[in-house]
Amino acid sequence: MQNSEAMALSAALLAVAGGLTQRINDGVIARGFEGVRPAHGFAFARLAPDGATVTDLAVHLGVTKQAASQLVDELVRKGYAERRPHPEDARARLVVLTERGWACTRAAEEAAAEAVREWSDLLGEREVRSLREQLLRIAPHGPLKPAW
Numbered sequence: 001m002q003n004s005e006a007m008a009l010s011a012a013l014l015a016v017a018g019g020l021t022q023r024i025n026d027g028v029i030a031r032g033f034e035g036v037r038p039a040h041g042f043a044f045a046r047l048a049p050d051g052a053t054v055t056d057l058a059v060h061l062g063v064t065k066q067a068a069s070q071l072v073d074e075l076v077r078k079g080y081a082e083r084r085p086h087p088e089d090a091r092a093r094l095v096v097l098t099e100r101g102w103a104c105t106r107a108a109e110e111a112a113a114e115a116v117r118e119w120s121d122l123l124g125e126r127e128v129r130s131l132r133e134q135l136l137r138i139a140p141h142g143p144l145k146p147a148w
Contacts, residue, residue: 031107032107033104036078047101053094
């Protein structure tokens, strides 16, 4: 593959990822979850299903503990998460999604499915399944996290 082809592929993948992130966020807002940003969705992905400490969240998001703590404060204030005593570490607090946070997560899943259905309309379901299989072969394994 020529360098220019590799750059074109890279640009296309980044554009699709950015567009999908925005579509999911827009879909969440359209479903009544005001005041959410894409960063919240990446935090929700780490908090589900068992919660996380602020330190865990900072590592996941690739930000400082202070930035993660500010994000958690915002999620708590908006009713999407709550702090609980950590079951194994008396010094730590566990951040978990509230019912509103889980509902927002389900709204994100619906918005993602909607976006992918549009891909199927454009490319065909068989092509989208093939794309998914190919991307899963090369996608990094591990947590869903932003690439700041």
